[in-house]
Amino acid sequence: MSDNSFTGRSEATKADVSAIQVDDPILEMRDASVTFDMDRGESRVLDQVNLDVQRNEILGVVGESGSGKSMFASALLDAVVDPGTLSGDITYHPDPDRSVDVLDLSPEQLRELRWEEISMVFQGAQSSFNPTTTIRDHFEETIEAHNYDMAQGMAHARELLEDLYLEPDRVLDAYPHELSGGMQQRALIALSLVLEPNVLVMDEPTAALDLLMQRSILSLLNDLQEKYDLTVVFITHDLPLVAGLADRLAVMYAFEFAEVGPADEIIRNPTHPYTRSLLKAVPNLDTPLQEMQPIEGMAPDPVDVPEGCSYHPRCPLADDVCRASNPAYHAVDDSDDHVAACFHWEQASDVLSLTTDGETEHAEIVGKQSADPVVSLTDVDVHFEQEADGGLLSIFDDPDLVHAVDDVSLDVYENDVVALVGESGCGKTTLGKTSIAAQRPTGGSVTYREQDVWDAKDGVGDVETPFEAIRRSLQMVHQDPGGSLNPNRKVQASLEAPLKHWNTGMDAEDRKERVFSMLEYVGMSPPEDYAGRYPHQLSGGEQQRVALIRALLMNPDLILADEAVSALDVSLRVEVMDLMLELQDVFDTSYLFISHNLSNARYFAGNAGGRIGVMYLGEIVEIGPAEEIIANPKHPYTKVLKWSTADLEVDQDVEEPPISSIDIPDPVDPPSGCRFHTRCPEAREACARQQPSLDEHASDDEHRVACFREYDQSHEYWESEPIDDGESTDLFADGSDAAEIESDD
């Protein structure tokens, strides 16, 4: 350690920057800082960052929200918004011998640079498209604004769309809302590539999508990168997602890079304590449940970054040196492309062990479910009338019946956890809402402790449990943490509302105290401070906690957690799920947990000895004990979901999905027979004619599968011909196509 390392963070030498520099950089960032002047002081949201982007590489930038990773993207393009000031150097090399100083460009040159040389894709394609013009207009406008040749540009656009498995004619003439989220995001990627940029910067481009779609887009991105010699900077909070895609990974913490290196090095031999903890905090399918644990503490405030190593308040290895001075980058194991900004990187692997080898006993976790169901669904159907703006081709059709849920039976017990997993549009949310009496089924019955819920509501027959009591006992935590709290009310007022109405015996003081103690219990202290905040002053995780408290204040028997952790950073999910499970113990409540992510479902249900149910097009196709489903998935669809759940394996390339079409068929006209047969790689002729079903007689803790492959050899499935779907482009065909192919049979 050189002496000057004690002279304070700003002068700390960044000695070993070899990995941060590369041989043939296309972008060089030197000493880049972004600061905002705020009432509370200077907010430094990017802190002297040095990093090169290698030509034609895929660089994955990983960080939690608020780590400065989006600011890194903006800085690359000199696109920091106004009150912020960017200092340092950013150099762009269109080819190895030329260099452009990005911060020196005129606004006009910058505009050109941003589309023609370096282009960007953001999360949430919906907000990037103008809803009133067609996709074609978007392309034409972009081409025109940059004085490109229209015919050539559009030809390129069509090629790009085809590369992304979209049908150019149909997509170009569509309005944004007529496309599914995944298609919009793919169209946006095509749009950002139409001017043939060299660099594509993507900021959480897939965060709003289903896992299956995310993975599929990533595999397309891989192809695109090779075909067009792109350099891709992929920014995300989801480490496992990029692990297989990226060539190099750069882990961000507290507005600077903590560790940079080749992707497989980082995953196999993570060296910075933060990276190691992050890997443990990410829910996945391989790590034993006991090993996953959240990172203690909170990410620092940009106004007040800790002295010395910014990670020291959370780091188990921190000592006085760490507190006093900012660590420089140290080359890991003398390799020149893997560096970590940590003094004690050599010890990190001993203190924070990771089980990278698979030999661990799976401890049996036994749940505490009761014998009698709290809520019980029998043969439930929910059919909706299709709204006018359904799928792409259905605009001119008459309203159709959408089979959101078809003939599902499910029992939820006391202290139970049932996780429903499936793609968007599979009806899992509708089924969830039906279970908590928020949605009236069109067929079948829903009972709460043997009282038919809707009879109670309508006052039909002998009502033993009044609907009001049922209503209180079945609560919900919504997906979007921002939307689940009234933006105009303070936390205190939001939480008091149920108490005011139901516990009329409490006076204002009691209510306040109770809210405070609940806030304190979930780790939001000081509670006085949090109670006085508006929702926008809370982070996503805090908002979700408040929503959870609000549901618990009703003392419910069952809480529907609809994608309750999906909007949170991966590193926060374990923490929030742990909290939910802990509260289950305290409040004796059951959860119906809905997720598109198998690893969240596994963590949540697995830790409570619960079940996982896999839904496809309104039906439960496989259900059973959580670990059993993960370890031994039987239904081909569950296998697909398992594939889509990125694990921390780097050597396996992003391969083709084991499925024959990535878009879900139209629920208006579900395929005949087994609904999965249009996408099932194992489908045979018999599957199109007959419908497999779950074993009605098996008990609830058995592993049940609705697939003919689980039937015995005498079933005609084994005799019939495989369904051959010919072209490979079908893979990414739109759902309505699948439906068409189906009806042609």
Place this chain on the structure above:
Amino acid sequence: MTADDRTPDDVPFETVSSSEVTRGERIRATIDEWILVPARILWSDWRARVGTLIMLLYVLMGTVGVWLVDAPQIGEGERLIPPFTDPSYPLGTDSMGNDLFAQVVHATPPMLEMIVAGALFTTVMATIVGTFSGYKGGRTDKLLMMFTDILLTIPGLPLVIVIAVILEPREPWVIGIILTLNAWAGLARAIRSQVLTMREESFVEASRLMGLPTRTILVKDIVPGLMPYILVNFVNSARTVVFTSVGLYFLGILPFTNHNWGVMMNLAYTTGGALYTLRAAHWLLVPMAAIVLLSFGFILFAQGTDRLFNPRVRARHENNAGANSSDDADENSGKVSTHIQG
């Protein structure tokens, strides 16, 4: 067997309060929330500040002003004194020697009454009908919307004229309501369509699932979200009342019982020939200026008020709320993306 008969020990759930907050403290908190914070927010925006000052000026004129300034009397001064020449008739006099300033001042109280009655009637009616119909849906919605649609098809101004001619209303507040009799229908429809999207919001659904009564949900969850919109419309209908009443007085459709700026303009035009002779021009211009200034004040106020209900702005003006940094970062990155896309 329901949820209530479980009593877990040792749970934050069972906490009851140990301290008492004095009444005074609670009142102070209420004042802070409802008066001081809004006042601070208004004051921080120049448009709202100027708008509020202008409106205050009129309120003062309509309350204190009528005490300070004697009612105008025929022949109290010379005929047609030009403005700014005689300090006892600062705005000059009309052809009967009436003090114009006194006329403007004494026309204010009935005007204010009309504005408040009309604007309140429109917005309250529209809010109640719009939110209820949008939230309840079903048959309630159909009935209420049929009613508003019928009102919408009746042309507004002719209806007002006919009613005014038949009823010959003299009470300012009655006039105010007549003037806005069918103006609320359009607003109710607009509010309903906003409620339709709001009722699907997660937090509204959560309230519904907690079994809170519809009234509570409407008042606490729905209406606050619509407040910026409602307030802007409140101010707009206030302007409508000013313009329509002045117009109808000018045309002589409403009975000349009160002092009114429209009456002044009517007289200036018909008896003073203010359009043709420069000597009487101020007779027409003075009431016009009064109207324009008030309407200008309304517009500025309306522009400044949408901040009033923005929780981000509110939080900044409250002294007790803790600052939060992730918020700033989010806000910034949000701006970045729109910036680049745009």
